[in-house]
């Protein structure tokens with residue numbers, strides 16, 4: 001083996017070493033990220049948060065609550081549970097259609113009254129409420145403060 005070849009072999013082995021070292025470093029940092037994510041998921045605050053009742057959106061309090069609160073017969077009783085008469089959860093599109101087109105005595109709401117973003121918030125709220133009421137069957141949502149801000 002001549003000197004030129006030896007130098008080449010040395011160079012290749014040095015390159016391979018640094019490549020492997022880089023790879024190991026990357027694997028370790030990836031592992032750390034995964035471990036970190038698991039630890040964050042295990043934080044006690046997360047579980048406690050799920051036990052908080054969902055916050056009623058301002059529009060729901062202003063436009064829907066008067067007819068749909070528990071005990072008021074104007075709207076359906078099962079509204080807060082998002083259950084249909086057959087006991088199934090209400091479909092999201094059914095909520096959206098009822099808000100936009102109205103149903104029986106319920107008026108339709110225009111985009112200027114309930115914006116698309118606000119309607120998303122209503123759907124999200126009703127889903128969370130139904131989930132919350134599974135573990136807290138006696139929970140009755142309180143109306144939002146009147147005169148609060150719209151957003």
Ligand code: HEC
Pocket residue numbers: 060063064065066067068074075076078079083084085090094095098099103104105106107109114122
């Ligand atoms: C003037 C009273 C009134 C207001 C205000 C009102 N609703 Fe209704 N809502 C009703 C009535 C009446 C029905 C039909 C009940 C029935 O099917 O017998 C209804 C039905 C519904 C249903 C179908 C529920 C089911 O189980 O069939 C949904 C969803 C709904 N309303 C959502 C809303 C939302 C969201 C708002 C606010 C943007 C709202 N409503 C505002 C009176 C009202």
